[in-house]
Amino acid sequence: MAFKTQDDGGDDVMSEINVTPLVDVMLVLLVVFIVTAPLLTQAVHVNLPKTAETAPPEEKEAVYISVDAKGKVFIDKTEIALEAFENELLQRKAADPEIALNLNADDAVQYGTVAKVMSSIERSGITKLAVLTVPGK
DSSP states (O other): OOOOOSOOSOOOOOOOOOOHHHHHHHHHHHHHHHHHGGGGOOOOOOOOOOOOOOOOOOOOOOEEEEEOTTOOEEETTEEEOHHHHHHHHHHHHHHOTTOEEEEEEOTTSOHHHHHHHHHHHHHTTOOEEEEOOOOOO
């Protein structure tokens, strides 16, 4: 048995891909996207009036409430008794009506202690409360 190595001019299948039409189509699509992209913004152009510069509003730091694993309550790293906690919050709210709190509670603390802290926060009239957690899996 011998293999034929010369081309005899027969109707063999061509195994090469002609990429020229593909490149042409991709260039046309690129031009279409380049032309239409600026038209997709729907902003209305207006001439804004000129005014004097003003200072941005002062951003206040939130007060951190922490409850450790032993059930001790802290306000900004200062330990406070649970019985005096609500009065302290009332004083701070009187000084700053827009006070915001961040609550940190240890994972091992009893639920009752955290519930008492949150109840004191609610009774003091503070509405801005964030409960901080660590993202888990």
